[in-house]
Amino acid sequence: MPELPEVETIVRGIRPFLLGRRLVRISLSHHDVLRGVSRRRLIRDLTGATVREVFRRAKHAVLDLGERRLVVQPGMTGSLVVHGRPLTAEEARYAVLRALLDDGRELVYRDVRRLGTLLLLDQRGWQRYNDSIGPEPLDEGFTPERLGLALQRSRQSVKKVIMDQRHLAGVGNIYANEALFAAGIDPSKPAVRLTEDDHRRLHAEIRRILLAAITSSGTTFRDYRTGTGEPGNFQLELHVYGREGEPCRQCGTRLTGTHAIDARISVFCHRCQS
Ligand SMILES: [Zn+2]
Structure with missing residues (x-):
């Protein structure tokens, strides 16, 4: 989607x-x-x-x-x-x-x-x-503290929380995987166990990656087209999503893919993310 x-x-x-x-x-x-x-x-x-x-x-x-x-x-x-x-x-x-x-x-x-x-x-x-929808991640009202509140109140995995539209608007599977990799956080980690430093890093990476993806007109795997009918380009810049089994761009370790967290594909590096 x-x-x-x-x-x-x-x-x-x-x-x-x-x-x-x-x-x-x-x-x-x-x-x-x-x-x-x-x-x-x-x-x-x-x-x-x-x-x-x-x-x-x-x-x-x-x-x-x-x-x-x-x-x-x-x-x-x-x-x-x-x-x-x-x-x-x-x-x-x-x-x-x-x-x-x-x-x-x-x-x-x-x-x-x-x-x-x-x-x-x-x-x-x-x-x-x-x-019924949570804050927009690119708005000023979305702060590390606001993200931290949502994470601390949840018993779910961090990945589930940031994809839950009631907590945060607009983040789906692709950008959740990418933001968690960039922040060095294991997607299956219980949200409540994240530190304030994790909140700050995750907040910054969510925003940075969404902005970079907008600059590249989004990610096209199959059908997505821009409003003028062109494919996006951010698929070329993905670090983990769609790269299961391939080497981590940071450390060379084979990336792990699992459906165990939320039934969708989660791809992560078990060395770079903890
Ligand atoms: Zn790695």
């Missing part, structure tokens, strides 16, 4: 094309991506709406349409692109939501396996949604 850097890249790519534009025609090929809104209401509420702002919250792209907000959570195979030309047959085939803009461009949410979700929230729904 696209994480914070990928969705941030998508948002930066589509924002200039959407700001101030009116959505003049909406089509939806499948309604199984909708949550809490019917196809009819979605089409009715989006048609004629003007895009006031486009931003990211956690791993979601948000279109502020005034009264309502469209929240797009791209799934593993989802992309959100503004096209300035007619779609190719291949692009049109998996287009789930198409929104024709008043300048002739088209915003397309494409999702091959339809693992993503679309929400349409009013002010109250937005408040509830926003309150």
